[in-house]
Amino acid sequence: MAEPSASVGAPRAFTVGLTGGIASGKTVVSERFASRGVPVIDTDVIAREVVAPGQPALHEVIAAFGAEIIDDAGHLRRRKLREIIFAEPAKQDLLESILHPAIREVVRARIAEVTSPYCLVVIPLLAESGHFNWLDRVLVVDVAEELQIERLMRRDGVTEEQAKASLAAQAPREARLRIADDVIDNGGSMETLDHAVASLHQKYRDLASVPEG
Numbered sequence: 001m002a003e004p005s006a007s008v009g010a011p012r013a014f015t016v017g018l019t020g021g022i023a024s025g026k027t028v029v030s031e032r033f034a035s036r037g038v039p040v041i042d043t044d045v046i047a048r049e050v051v052a053p054g055q056p057a058l059h060e061v062i063a064a065f066g067a068e069i070i071d072d073a074g075h076l077r078r079r080k081l082r083e084i085i086f087a088e089p090a091k092q093d094l095l096e097s098i099l100h101p102a103i104r105e106v107v108r109a110r111i112a113e114v115t116s117p118y119c120l121v122v123i124p125l126l127a128e129s130g131h132f133n134w135l136d137r138v139l140v141v142d143v144a145e146e147l148q149i150e151r152l153m154r155r156d157g158v159t160e161e162q163a164k165a166s167l168a169a170q171a172p173r174e175a176r177l178r179i180a181d182d183v184i185d186n187g188g189s190m191e192t193l194d195h196a197v198a199s200l201h202q203k204y205r206d207l208a209s210v211p212e213g
Contacts, residue, residue: 012111013039014118014208015134019126020141021173022166023151025186025193029141030122032197039119041110043103050102051076057102064094117208127171127179137207139200140180143187145173 018033020026034040050057053074061081062070069081085091107121120139126132143151145167152163177183182203184196 013114014136016120016137017135018120018122018139023148024141024143026141039114042122046103046106060098118204127176137181138179139182140176141184141186
């Protein structure tokens with residue numbers, strides 16, 4: 001996903017990209033920041049919004065994939081769309097070429113509306129996208145792979161083999177850590193997590209107040 005920032009010279013809030021592997025606890029961490037008044041912009045949520053009935057991106061998806069991907073109420077049949085892409089993997093690029101610009105536009109608009117010192121943009125597949133130069137900081141939520149597997153099995157009711165396959169479909173843990181400016185270890189207690197979030201919250205407020213030189 002390419003740069004969603006506003007036009008050159010336009011001011012915007014200090015922006016922290018939050019990412020992490022599956023079942024690492026990104027939602028828990030983002031909620032902790034939100035409880036401190038930090039605006040959270042979640043690209044997964046936006047991805048669902050842009051294909052809601054009546055949205056331009058949905059019309060483009062229908063034109064590209066056919067009316068069979070829409071139910072009688074006009075909603076996207078996500079399972080059908082996944083089946084099409086599974087049968088023809090090259091169509092994943094086509095789908096992304098439609099959705100990513102629409103998502104970028106919404107992210108850009110929401111960052112522009114932020115009046116707080118900084119905001120979080122949750123981008124689960126940030127390491128996979130390779131586009132993160134527009135972010136001021138990258139925060140990675142990290143846990144051991146064994147804990148990811150355990151949580152995924154418990155959360156989704158999948159087998160260990162299925163959980164491992166889900167991990168294998170994402171960028172490896174090392175790739176996420178390479179792009180990190182900051183790391184939260186989410187393998188401990190909630191109290192430890194709260195302390196880590198509080199510390200980073202103050203750090204980002206301080207960084208946001210530093211004028212560009």
